Amino acid sequence: MDLMFHGVVILTMLSFCIASSPNSVYFVRMYVSNAVGDNIVVHVSGKNGEDDQGNQTIYSDEEFDWKFGVKLGTYYKGEFWWGSKYASVGLFNSHISCFDGDIFRVQRCYWLVNPDGFWYNKHNATFPGEWERRATW
Numbered sequence: 852m853d854l855m856f857h858g859v860v861i862l863t864m865l866s867f868c869i870a871s872s873p874n875s876v877y878f879v880r881m882y883v884s885n886a887v888g889d890n891i892v893v894h895v896s897g898k899n900g901e902d903d904q905g906n907q908t909i910y911s912d913e914e915f916d917w918k919f920g921v922k923l924g925t926y927y928k929g930e931f932w933w934g935s936k937y938a939s940v941g942l943f944n945s946h947i948s949c950f951d952g953d954i955f956r957v958q959r960c961y962w963l964v965n966p967d968g969f970w971y972n973k974h975n976a977t978f979p980g981e982w983e984r985r986a987t988w
């Protein structure tokens with residue numbers, strides 16, 4: 852009886868996943884906030900150039916966000932330009948965890964770009980707190 856109930860729950864969850872998206876296990880909305888005190892340009896793209904977001908200017912104190920489905924091997928990089936400075940940063944990969952355990956909710960992830968580098972947090976918390984620097988300019 853109990854086993855059957857679990858079977859039904861799992862089947863229901865599976866069909867929900869398959870119906871909502873054929874490949875993605877869950878969805879993430881990634882925010883990139885610009886705190887360098889100047890406009891920057893970011894070019895976000897996925898694995899093999901898929902889901903290319905094009906060049907986006909992020910004005911000072913503004914943010915850029917995009918949403919994507921996550922499956923095994925999902926990867927996004929961001930190329931950043933700040934004046935004469937350039938950096939290429941892995942914005943999403945298997946080392947970046949935004950997952951809170953609820954596949955039915957869009958997960959949120961935050962990057963903060965400041966003159967010291969590229970900081971990451973699962974929550975849009977007060978800086979520096981638990982923000983982790985993952986790259987520099």
Ligand SMILES: *[C@@H]1O[C@H](CO)[C@@H](O)[C@H](O)[C@H]1NC(C)=O
Nearest residue numbers: 892893894905906907931932
């Ligand atoms: C994106 O912006 C950078 C910096 O301004 C520039 O060097 C690059 O050529 C641009 N790429 C495209 C595809 O417009």
Ligand SMILES: *[C@@H]1O[C@H](CO)[C@@H](O)[C@H](O)[C@H]1NC(C)=O
Nearest residue numbers: 882883884914916961975976
């Ligand atoms: C993060 O929090 C700050 C301060 O409350 C707010 O100004 C900003 O818009 C938030 N950013 C995002 C991406 O939600």
